[in-house]
Amino acid sequence: MTTRQFGQPIKRKEDPRLVTGGGRFLDDLGHTAYAAAFVRSPHAHARILDIDVTGALDVPGLIGIWTHEDLPGKVGEPLPLLIPHPSLTAPVTGYCLAPDEVNHVGEAVVMVVAVDRYAAEDACGLVRVDYDVLPPVVGLENARAATDLVHDSAPGNVAAHLVQEVGDVDIAMAAAPNRLTLDLQIERSMCSPMEGKGVYAVWDADDEHLRLWSSTQTTTGVRAAVAAKLDLPLAKVDCIAPDVGGGFGVKIVHPWPEEVLVPWTARLLGHDVKWTEDRREHFVSSAHERGQLQQVEVGFDDDGHVLALDVRLWHDNGAYTPYGIIVPIITSTQLLGPYKPGSYRCEFWSLYTNTVLVTPYRGAGRPQGVYAMERTMDAIAAELGLDRAEVRSRNFILPEEMPYDHGLLFQDGRPLKYDSGDFPASLAKLKALVGWDEFAAYKEQAASEGRRVGLGIGCYVEGTGVGPYEGGHIVIETSGRVNVATGLTTQGQGHQTVFAQIVADELGVPIENVFVTTGDTRRMGYAVGTFASRAAVMSGNAIALAARQVKAKALRIAAEALEVSPEDLEIVGGMVRVKGAPGTSMALGTVAVMSNPLRYAFDEAARAATQFAGGNDPDKPPVAAGEEPGLEGKDFYSPTQATFANGMHAAIVETDPVTAEIRILRYCVVHDCGPMINPMIVEGQVHGGVAQGVGGALYERMVYDESGQLLNASFMDFLMPYASEVPFIETDHLETPSPLNPLGIKGAGEAGCIPVSAVIASAIEDAEGFPIRSMPISPTELWELRQRHTEPVAAQGEPS
Amino acid sequence: MTGPDVPEPLHEVTVSVNGVRHTATVPARRLLSDFLRHDLALTGTHVGCEHGVCGACTILVDGAPMRSCLMFAVQARAHELTTVEGLGTIDAMGPVQQAFSECHGLQCGFCTPGFITTITAYLEENPDPTAEEARDAISGNLCRCTGYQNIVKSVLRAAEIRASADLGAPPLIDADARAGEAPP
Amino acid sequence: MKPAPFVHHAPTTVAEAVEVLRAVGSHGKILAGGQSLIPILSMRLASPEHLIDINGVAGLDRIEVRDDCVRVGALVRHTQLLQDESAYAALPLLRQALVHVAHPAIRNRGTTVGSLAHADAAGELPSVLALTEGVVEAVGPRGSRDIPASAFFVGPLETALAADELAVAVRFGRFPEGTRTGFAESARRSGDYALAGVALAITLQDKVIRSARASFVSVTDVPDVLDLSGAIGSYAAVPDLDAVADAVRAHVSPDTDIHATGDYRRMLVAELTRRLVTELLSR
Structure with missing residues (x-):
């Protein structure tokens, strides 16, 4: 009997290749390609007065140099606004090469192509650009003050302003017996995948065909964007994601300038061109995230029930808004987490600054929202002298209230309606895991030894698996090999394995026979991309649906051959057999042979399928009406809304009483993404997310000086x-199925990082006895906070 | 002298990589990482930062882990280099490679070659590390995907595989790395 | 991030190296381990026209333990010195400090003398050279000379070595019998440059403190030595930790950077010293 693959922690199919040096990452391709490099702006805000390339022209190995004025047609037009929104009233996007103004350090100004990257950088160093430096706008305070503007077309530096309100917050707030106001801050970080971006383009002049490899999270998006920019028919452009060395959001943005310019120069030069982003470029010319100022006013009753929640956010979107305002929309909606405030209003301003643009980074606005909400929960508990977990549980949406409609519009423009989750059960698991009720005694014991420890908690709900759709395509070869394609890309999530698990179960074939291709537009032209914890939900379900189609067809064909009804058949171990009579069977590969009547025989299997092989009914066409040749299926999954995963984390930290060094002693996670396809991979996703969260809570920030230079690039x-900074992570899982999709699954990719800043802030606050209102926090900052709170106070909230 | 319009002098560089002698003609400034990847087409060694911090480009030079982005190809003559390609094949994985596959010690796989070379050398000198020592041993390499926990587990598992190499590999440690790496 | 072109010189003797140095003068840079230099080249923060690669120079890879010092040649890698048992026996401070230098892969290539010639005040080894009253042996066109630590470090990333001089070895001085040494530092991440660090040597005779001296990492412009003998008091059982901390705070002049404020570093180094004193005296 075949074991069900779904739910098994099976080893990844991609690993033997990757651990032996057989990966094919972007820069592993095209050894003979010319190399691109860019002259990038050294200024945060400046007008370009003159560009003089003459000094670079004699560099040995130089192939070409281009500035904005060399760019023809759409190549020279602004990059697209990918996700418009009615409230994004002043959208501004950059250009492939800046025409007359630069708006952040690192913006591309001149493109150089040479025989290798060394020569390209030599030439870049000899290009002279004269700038008239303009006053830069750096930091949210300066953006709000709007003394200077980033773009003249964005008055007040405001790109977007949006208010969503459910209930009447003003009335509820006025009536609330208790009120608190919190001013909060959270800093920037960045995805920083180990492999930067990269593009490699091959132009086939004979065929007028462009083949493009990009280290991207969306090949269909890049393909369409490049075809549009270069005025090529879509049919003349292929885009392939090779192995991608991590994405975390930054590679969903497209087209990056280089994704347009590299293929454009490849066509122009009639020679392969490649650009491999280096680490310094990645810091200053990709994308950052997280920076927000938040003001929360909360009204609550004496039991801690939230009656009114009024949130104002100022979101730093950097220099341009190519990806719209997804991040602050997610913050403002996912902020609510597992709670049901009596009324809620969120108003945000998305503001331009002369810094690297801001686009989704794992969590995509959720870490900020959870931080605001969870700081608020702790403040309520402190104000009322209640247990922090208890205050949370009193505000939970209960399982019997599912589906729960918040009355807000989510990032996909659809209602924010939770489909599943059991928050009280998750909290109970978390309290048991971390030893919530025993902590007070531990803390007292530690204090008696001169140690300072604190316990923190954070809860979140994550909308995952947003649409519009993904597809799955399956072909079974006569050998029994099952080829699966889905259009979204993979960056380490183990899609070749988990999708194969799904197919193996659906088709009843050995997983070894299943081969999954992702992110190759030659194999699947319709797809969206990998982001928003959507790959397993979207492509997993699409592939399951496609597999069901193929299976139905296989059973139809086999049923005819075996002269039984399809309902009497099953597929086990790649054999179609009669239920209860396993002796009567045929291999799926044989069914594939039968599905495709041939004229020409070229091997043993083909010979069996030719028209003269016998057994054909002369009264029927070789391919029955309504059928297609081949054992092939294709289907799409398109949900009406996102499915909502959730989780709760707790941490115990120790702070050095003198040096304020912060150490995480324990980190506990309870996670609910529904049934897990491969628990080993889900665990890995959680570990990685928590590590990124720890980075964002204690170590990472983007340090800009007032002139807009990134000081820590x-x-x-x-x-x-490093491993030395990441704690051991203890996990437990709840598997509440989603009613929304055939597999009942929810996304898991981003989960781990979402509540970490909230949790660590909560724990440090508990250890120190004064409020933590700005994250990340370093020892030096904690030490300074201590100077300001010389008398430790028990109450953590701030008076309203 | 070199200048903007004078081609650079080239050096014939012969190195031994994974026991095979390779020769290429390159300028003096060719980083060893680029030499391996682009001149010799051994792309298993990856480049993550080019300033020596991330460890993705770590190779073994005479058995000792070093950053190949912090050496020039011309300096690699007379040394025996080992890259991830030299530590096993798909059909015959080395113990560290096998452990990574068993323990989900990688996700995107980009940093992995640098970890595998580093850990291989580490286990030569420390064949039976504790979980804490294993964590310390990998603390000079950056990974953005795994959170390191399963890499720690892989180090411990690789030590087991090495120890029992003559006896056939034991079954995978089923407990979480927790068995060896308990929280304080 | 690729280096600019340079001419690669590969001398095989000190004399050849010095001859190249003489010829290229300030257009040349010595390449030993390269673990600090090559990132600077790759970022094109420096583009010397000539690199004098001394890795092929014979005789520079030796560690010699002498009665009064440990002599370390210019090609001795950190790892080699760290693992050398006779050097450890003679001067434990070397290993105590070297374990804090970056990560093993860097230590396997980087050289101890190179770190000193780089003279980064955030490096561990300059403080060790200072505390051991070590000497740098330099060879140049005008001959050989010994440069004592007190004269070697001129400023941040600046030494008394002339542009045409090669540091062929350093001699770390050994401490008198009865000396306990230790090294402590605090970095944001393991292997990072320290926010602050301290090297400490306390000489005891029958539970009486004869001398206590310290040098520091990242909190002074150049690594000089602070004599704590007065502050610490005489009796090992009851060191005056507050006076030690006060003396350290008064001595250091840390800057603020993106990782920590000067005030924080001042507090931190005083506390590190206090804890290290306690640890050494309780051994």
């Missing part, structure tokens, strides 16, 4: 955690 100074 290297791995020396941008403190991505």
